[in-house]
Amino acid sequence: MKLFVEGRANWKGKLQSQVSEDDKVIWIHAASLGEYEQAVPVIQALKQTHPDYKIAVSFFSPSGYEIKKKDSKLDIVTYLPLDTKKNARRFLDILNPEAAFFVKYEIWPNLMDVLNNRQVKSYLISGLFRPEQLYFRPMGKFMAKALGKFDHLFVQNEESLKLLKNHGFEQASISGDTRYDRVIAQLGMDNKLSFMDDFTASGELTMVFGSTWPEDLTITLDAMNKAPAQVKLVIAPHQINAAQIQKLKKDIRKKVICYSEIENQNLQNYEVLIIDTIGLLTKIYSYANMAYVGGGMGLSGLHNILEPAAFGIPIVIGENYDKFPEAKMLRRLGGVFSVDSEKEFEGLFKKLVTDKTFREKSGQICGHFVNSEAGATQKIISSIDL
16 A cells, blocks of 8 residues: 555656657556556557557556566556546646557546547457446446447457447457467567576476465465475465465475575475565466466455466366356366365375376366467457557
């Protein structure tokens, strides 16, 4: 909350310092870092198709802004001010975009009103809609009105499109989810990490526990401690909390080391590596034979399963995943497995370790699925009017 408040102090001055009157601007708004990653393929495509434009990226959450505020690949980075009529007018006076893109759920009534009045083209990308959302309820008429002011709504799936059409939103089409394009691009990047090369040098099976919360560790820790010696484990907590990491380290009954402690250490001597930093998880997944993705055992929301899926490995998640269509689909196909107890996880973990055919077939399902869903970015870029 401190970053949320302090980051918006003098937002007008900070934004004005990045924009000149002669700039042609395309504006992308993402709530936080996850939505920004969803927008990256569109940003990259816009830079190619409209090289004379500056790309402005705004964030609502500090989790995106604080990490990306000094990113040299972005022309303009700003917090989105609170959505008042005055702020909306002032923000758009300074930025003066020729087009605006909002990611997934980001719909702000006052901003949409000003954009509409000024005839600025506005698009929602990778939209995902469910019947219980406010737009489709009697008390949410003001949000439905804002939704109707988009020039076009690019949605992820047929369910979202039908829901919109049934409520009178005709300016919509299925593009798919741009995250698939993002994770596929990762396959072509340099994913080498020297410490992971060292940790996995003996060729053992490796399981990565990515973006874990305490609720996830509650059902997985016992199986980790019972894991055979030929299995290497990597744990990347979602929150880097020193006290929680020290507790985790104490609870692990194997030879364990934190990333912050690896200097001058022979990592082949360790069985468990705790990643007590951020920004490495995507590349770490490239070393995995299997993964557990956190968030699904609590109410925080399942984290990104597409990153490990792109590398063609089987994935285990918690029981709460109904709001994530990719998890539902991959579970039906047999690439993702949901567990709700220590016993269930232990049995599945043992099968993944001992049954090579099961492990590799499940992973192939994930890899093929990600490839089959690519192409949303091109659909969006070819359909916009700019």
